[in-house]
Amino acid sequence: MTSKKDIKILTQLLDLSGIKVISHHQYKGVGIILQIESINNESICPRCGKKSHHLHQNHKSIIKDLPLGEQQVFLEINKRQFKCQKCQKPFTPILTFCRNKKKIY
Numbered sequence: 001m002t003s004k005k006d007i008k009i010l011t012q013l014l015d016l017s018g019i020k021v022i023s024h025h026q027y028k029g030v031g032i033i034l035q036i037e038s039i040n041n042e043s044i045c046p047r048c049g050k051k052s053h054h055l056h057q058n059h060k061s062i063i064k065d066l067p068l069g070e071q072q073v074f075l076e077i078n079k080r081q082f083k084c085q086k087c088q089k090p091f092t093p094i095l096t097f098c099r100n101k102k103k104i105y
């Protein structure tokens with residue numbers, strides 16, 4: 001069941017540039033977990049500035065978002081790690097909205 005509150009969160013999340021919500025689950029006694037991932041299939045290497053779309057691997061990360069009423073909100077992020085073909089080094093694009101959030105996993 002999707003409540004008005006859920007829709008509000010999902011809409012707010014969708015307002016984040018380059019982020020899409022995949023699914024959301026509500027767990028009794030835990031809170032709401034929203035699965036999100038970046039829309040972009042490419043990213044810019046922080047070392048050389050070259051665009052890379054060579055996917056290295058995926059990392060799952062869970063961060064604690066602000067609570068919604070009595071519900072704690074968690075964001076499960078599918079972080080894509082890219083590998084720059086020029087530097088031959090992997091890098092993970094920085095998700096700016098995560099900066100001030102507490103990473104729990």
Ligand SMILES: [Zn+2]
Nearest residue numbers: 045048084087
């Ligand atoms: Zn590079």
